[in-house]
Amino acid sequence: MSAPFIRALTPPDHAHWLPLWRAYLTFYEASLPDEVTATTWGRLLDPAEPVHGALAFDGEGRAVGLVHWIFHRSTWAVGEVCYLNDLYVDPGQRGGGFGRALIAHVAADARAQGAAKVYWLTHETNATAQRLYNAVAERTGFIQYRKVLEP
Template sequence: MSNVEIRPVTPADHSVWLQLWQAYLHFYDTELPAETSALAWQRFLDPTEPTHATLAWRGNQAIGLGQWIFHRSNWTVSHNCYLQDLFVQPDVRCGGVGRQLIEHVLTQARNAGSTNVHWLTQATNHTAMRLYDQMAKRSGFVQYRHAL
């Protein structure tokens, strides 16, 4: 999709970002308190925060989002980048937008001096995994979580 522009979020993008964010949360069958989403948005706009967001635009329509966090690692001297959230509107999936968003994050991480970029998806997200398997290696690790 050569007519897609990837650019960082701006304060004027809040409503379109929120629509995509809610669609992403719905895709993963989850909900967050409004305060959590509001705080995430504030962090994206704060240059002192290590978290960032970008939107994929086709014309004046936002069709995808990417959100990442730079973090320290005990295994490297430089920091790593966690691509925490990636979402493309269902009607434009498999058209290259997800790849463009990932490539954008890879460029941002490279420019910031990161050692690597890592991300997760659900084991049932086969459509995304076809793309991810082309762009990265599976780590072989299984993630565990304990809610506090």
């Protein structure tokens, strides 16, 4: 197996990105309105947005993973911090270094942008991802709470 190839999203990548995005949502048993997906894609390509994205490709040029990250201010740092918002690798490609390479890609960009840290969340039942995350980062012990705001 060849080393993962990671690169930033470009407009022609929509056909590669969309199936991975949908598979990611399915994995988390989530559904989003088409408007949210279209808006997300637009933000990922807009250089004025703090949202970024990349794809992982296998040795045959197939897109097998995606990552999205966001830079934002924090009350705990002078500079920005980086939130790794979404990470997905095709189940048939897991264990091949793609997830690790996608995280490293985000960390390199965050470092280049002067961010103080990269952080992310995963579901408590996602043991496969946690094995990787425990190998590349510190588990903080924080628990997330969410309050959905009705319009």
